[in-house]
Amino acid sequence: MPIYLDGHSTTPLAPESMEAMAPWWHAQAGNPHSPHLRGMLASQAVEGARSDIASLVGADPQELVFTSGATEANNIALRGTALAALEAGIDRREIVVSAIEHKSVLASAGSLRSAGFRIIEAPVDVNGVIDIPALERLVSDRTLLVSVMAVNNEVGSIQPLADVIRVSRAARALVHVDAAQAVGKLALDCAEFDLASLSSHKMYGPMGIGALFVSAASQLRPLPVLFGGSQEAGIRPGTLPTPLIVGFGMAAKVSRTRLGADAAHSRNLSVLFLEELRSRQVQFVESVFEQNRVPGSLSLRFPGNDAMSIISRSGDRIAISEGSACTSGQITASYVLLRMGFTQKEASETVRLYFSRYNSEADATEAAVVLSEIVGR
Incomplete structure (x- = not known):
């Protein structure tokens, strides 16, 4: 899976x-x-x-x-x-x-x-x-x-x-x-x-x-x-x-006893994932500064790469989502990203990920490997 x-x-x-x-x-x-x-x-x-x-x-x-x-x-x-x-x-x-x-x-x-x-x-x-x-x-x-x-x-x-x-x-x-x-x-x-x-x-x-x-x-x-x-x-x-x-x-x-541990775990995995992307010279832009986002959450733009193409090509190895919504069979740019000041093109290049309680360091590393192979350097 x-x-x-x-x-x-x-x-x-x-x-x-x-x-x-x-x-x-x-x-x-x-x-x-x-x-x-x-x-x-x-x-x-x-x-x-x-x-x-x-x-x-x-x-x-x-x-x-x-x-x-x-x-x-x-x-x-x-x-x-x-x-x-x-x-x-x-x-x-x-x-x-x-x-x-x-x-x-x-x-x-x-x-x-x-x-x-x-x-x-x-x-x-x-x-x-x-x-x-x-x-x-x-x-x-x-x-x-x-x-x-x-x-x-x-x-x-x-x-x-x-x-x-x-x-x-x-x-x-x-x-x-x-x-x-x-x-x-x-x-x-x-x-x-x-x-x-x-x-x-x-x-x-x-x-x-x-x-x-x-x-x-x-x-x-x-x-x-x-x-x-x-x-x-x-x-x-x-x-x-x-x-x-x-x-x-x-x-x-369960969450009540794990809030701090879960937050630290998710944050650490997202940091590891980004470090792995950088080590592979993958070009990306973070949509939200780390101090402004919930631990483990990432919204990333890969310039020159269509988000839906990334998701489709990586789907058999990692399950991620895009910043778009499908309305009546047509893909439209995310209103969230547009209202944050993104252009239509920038919004179409953006994917979202979340590292949860049940993800591991191996998951973070493998996800970086998969994306680096797909989006290029």
Whole structure:
């Protein structure tokens, strides 16, 4: 199998999560909302996992609402909050987002224009870091919500959340953080936010499960965007998937004990990889300075080489991604890179990698060998 370096898309499933999930698929299967013994045992397992996730992100367990992933959590955070504001008669009709937010944030925000909201995009600098002076000019007493991701999903840039919170609180605006790429990689304290979106499969847990942090102290609670039962405090209806939640909880429990070690490991592998490229005289440009990016994350431009060609030619040996998105069958340049100031050509020459907990020094060296053979010197 190819060496897996596509951790921005999904990290490998932790063995501990796989083992914890196993009995809940069959031997201990039960609906956690049912009153019988199996149901009660499943409910206990769900609540135990909720506590483990809450411990990782500095939240109270009852502040976490399980969702199908961060995309759904982002939709509830933006659309649910806007709907709640309309219902409550709150006269704030502006939502500020960073220009490089995940598409689920940008699209959710954009959908609110028809409801009378103005969507304002805050610019970022060449490192993909939000421009705080510009944000200060854009946030006002008309702002309902400011949504800024903790770590960018394409280039790994870390956002100055303390400054985002300071600017937002000064205007009495709510704060939402898409923390999908940060949880399990960086220390995070959700107590500072009103809302935060989490993803299991970005932190060594299973796909198909995530959560939305909703602060108990927040002045406004989002309304549901889906309708059905009253599960998850009435915010997100539907039967909870016990095995996935148990796996999510175990991933959080493991990550809590490994944050520092994982960060050091990932950082060391990325440094080794870059040293190996340089030793082979490979020409490349780092999209984001090391001090601005999450450990282990790399966005690299190989001048004169098409990213899709690199990925295709290396695919049987290493699994990496590009800075492009496929829309309706057409490859378009990454909006993240373009808004960071890249030209279309530069964006088309950029690939992304992430060295995870389960990569080794041999993986880093082999990846450098493969890329050096493909892109030339």
